[in-house]
Amino acid sequence: VSDTFLDGFRKVAMSDKRWAVGVDFGGTNLKVGLVNAAGRVRAAAVLPVGRPCGPAEFLDAVEAAAGALMRRARLPAGSLRGVGVGAPGPVDARRGIVRTLVNVAGWREVPLARRLERRLGCRARVENDANLVALGEWRYGAGRGSRQLVCLTLGTGVGGGLILEGRLQRGASGAAGEIGHVVVDPGGPRCGCGRRGCLEAHVGTAAILRLARRALRNGRGPLRRLAVQACGELSPALVSKAAAAGDAGARRVWEEIGRWLGLGLAGVANLLNPDRIVIGGGVAGGWRFFEPAMRRALAAHALPAAARSARVVRGELGNRAGIVGAAVLLWRENQKA
Numbered sequence: 116v117s118d119t120f121l122d123g124f125r126k127v128a129m130s131d132k133r134w135a136v137g138v139d140f141g142g143t144n145l146k147v148g149l150v151n152a153a154g155r156v157r158a159a160a161v162l163p164v165g166r167p168c169g170p171a172e173f174l175d176a177v178e179a180a181a182g183a184l185m186r187r188a189r190l191p192a193g194s195l196r197g198v199g200v201g202a203p204g205p206v207d208a209r210r211g212i213v214r215t216l217v218n219v220a221g222w223r224e225v226p227l228a229r230r231l232e233r234r235l236g237c238r239a240r241v242e243n244d245a246n247l248v249a250l251g252e253w254r255y256g257a258g259r260g261s262r263q264l265v266c267l268t269l270g271t272g273v274g275g276g277l278i279l280e281g282r283l284q285r286g287a288s289g290a291a292g293e294i295g296h297v298v299v300d301p302g303g304p305r306c307g308c309g310r311r312g313c314l315e316a317h318v319g320t321a322a323i324l325r326l327a328r329r330a331l332r333n334g335r336g337p338l339r340r341l342a343v344q345a346c347g348e349l350s351p352a353l354v355s356k357a358a359a360a361g362d363a364g365a366r367r368v369w370e371e372i373g374r375w376l377g378l379g380l381a382g383v384a385n386l387l388n389p390d391r392i393v394i395g396g397g398v399a400g401g402w403r404f405f406e407p408a409m410r411r412a413l414a415a416h417a418l419p420a421a422a423r424s425a426r427v428v429r430g431e432l433g434n435r436a437g438i439v440g441a442a443v444l445l446w447r448e449n450q451k452a
């Protein structure tokens with residue numbers, strides 16, 4: 116259990132009355148945090164879970180973590196408004212059901228919200244994880260004030276969330292915003308979804324590592340030195356480090372990522388005419404290296420009116436966007452009530 120993932124951790128006054136537990140289920144770990152209505156995180160933990168982490172283990176872990184965080188923050192049990200959960204897969208948010216999880220076995224049509232409510236004795240809501248990043252950035256981060264927001268999360272998977280006219284768009288069956296699986300190149304590399312040439316197959320972590328391995332074969336610069344130091348264990352962060360040290364191959368990796376990303380954003384801009392596009396997730400750490408190529412490709416492939424009005428910015432909430440967004444699910448209902 117550690118607090119270190121909270122890069123923007125801020126101390127919150129004891130006088131804040133309303134708290135929600137936000138849960139970001141990453142498949143192999145759980146991030147759990149206490150979040151107040153101002154979007155501040157009071158206490159948080161990252162818990163490793165088994166592979167695969169089934170529903171029973173998930174419920175145990177969330178119950179234990181929520182209790183521990185409430186005690187650590189010295190909050191009385193009555194101050195908890197509810198629990199919001201982000202799940203990596205399609206969700207029936209209205210009925211609180213997780214349909215399936217992309218990389219975790221054992222989850223099929225699980226009524227997670229109902230089971231959490233029974234266990235914790237408070238309200239529970241479930242939503243797709245990329246939608247929660249969008250909600251978090253829209254309410255508290257780089258999407259504040261936007262009326263037509265598209266949010267992309269870059270990582271192993273490439274997720275998307277749409278908040279148009281202040282409403283999260285789920286689509287006809289909860290699959291709206293799946294930008295990562297828009298095909299940008301039908302003959303391209305194989306994607307985790309089984310199809311070829313999805314945006315995710317070009318800009319996800321696997322694509323970055325594939326390009327980095329190719330750069331390594333020809334390179335003699337910092338990328339090679341860093342890769343040797345890391346015993347050959349490549350990562351997007353390592354490619355960023357090599358690019359920062361001036362490695363030409365590593366810079367070309369990020370440029371290619373930027374070109375594909377900009378092409379994907381151009382389709383999004385033409386379809387939805389967003390006023391803002393927020394780019395979040397772990398891979399956004401390479402932002403300063405892919406940003407120029409991304410902007411050039413967006414301008415080249417989108418209609419001028421759509422490209423002009425879309426302000427593309429980096430997410431502000433970092434790796435706490437999911438838990439903060441999960442809490443937004445609870446506040447939104449309070450406002451309507």
Ligand SMILES: [Zn+2]
Nearest residue numbers: 296306308313
């Ligand atoms: Zn795909």
